[in-house]
Amino acid sequence: MAAAAQVSNASEVATSPKAAVAADGPSTADFVLRPVAPCDREACAEIAAVTYGGHDYLVTAIETWMADTAKNTALCLAHPETNRLAAIENLTRIDDGETGWVEGLRTHPDWRGRGLASRLHKELVAVAVAESEDPAKPLRRLRYTTRADNLVSLRLAEAAGMSVVDSWGFAFQPLDERLCDKLDSARSPGSGGPELLHELTMEEAVAHCEGPTGDRLSTSKFVTIDWKVLQTVGRARRVLQGLRDSHDTVFAGGDGAFSLGQKRPDATTTSWFVTVYAAEDADAALRHIAWHVARAAENGATAVMLFYNEALIRELGPEGRGVFVADVFSGAPKAVMVERELRATE
């Protein structure tokens, strides 16, 4: 199944006009707030089947959320009579517990347009706010990433007091020979191929994230991978080592750009998530993407999901190497991270 379809389906679902509220059935307030439980697997599978072209990570993600309740607060709103899950969202803690990361907001198609996502999101934000007020807990901010055209998600962010603090270009593409050919033809003549690159040592990767401001390639204090944004300033070594240990992340460098990629299987597809950081150098970015496409193929991935830093958005977009986003990958929306500070950093 094409990952590109995954994107367009996501957009359709999230930006379509609010569905008409059914006249019958319980009101939003009647739905019961409770932790996600094994009995919710079936409802989650039904939601996942119609979300992101059937390539939603929900089915595998809930297992992690239920298994690690110290790190995750997975809540749902369940039907007051049947106890069946109607909406779900998880709050996980990253960055040594300092960041509350909100993810996986879904409403079952039978219950959309009734305000369930809105209520659940408020409830989960309240959990984070309460936790941040506990001096024994490290939580100091709330964040999540969403597509810049996901109007519902942005509306919910605004209602929760969150605002956009960072953005990336991103794109999906099934991994096939066409992708490799198109990447080749998108590069400038003589700009060199992916063979110029090498896998970075931990020292090199850390230097790219923690060098002097202005020098480092990770232009912000974050590293982005698989829709999650990790705080690196002051702790790049730990963050990057953690990524390598837990996700077999590979870092590439060698030409003034920095990239990382890792594999993520969902119920039906194995995707390779790549993030490229380069300072306005489209050719360097394309070499890195080609390098990761090769790694993705070696690792049995069938789709590539790409994030690229702000400096590259113009270079890879219509004003720069427009052929890249228009032809090589399908669709080039932006992804944004929204944030709310819950407790000032001392």
Ligand SMILES: CC(C)(COP(=O)(O)OP(=O)(O)OC[C@H]1O[C@@H](n2cnc3c(N)ncnc32)[C@H](O)[C@@H]1OP(=O)(O)O)[C@@H](O)C(=O)NCCC(=O)NCCS
């Ligand atoms: C996005 C999704 C969770 C919304 O669920 P829902 O229960 O139907 O949403 P709600 O009825 O609570 O509406 C949420 C808010 O968005 C608003 N909204 C709905 N459609 C909108 C639109 N097209 N533009 C702007 N705002 C819109 C609603 O008015 C509501 O805001 P309010 O509470 O201030 O009135 C659901 O469509 C879904 O599961 N989509 C697939 C996955 C997804 O996109 N998840 C979000 C990003 S991870």
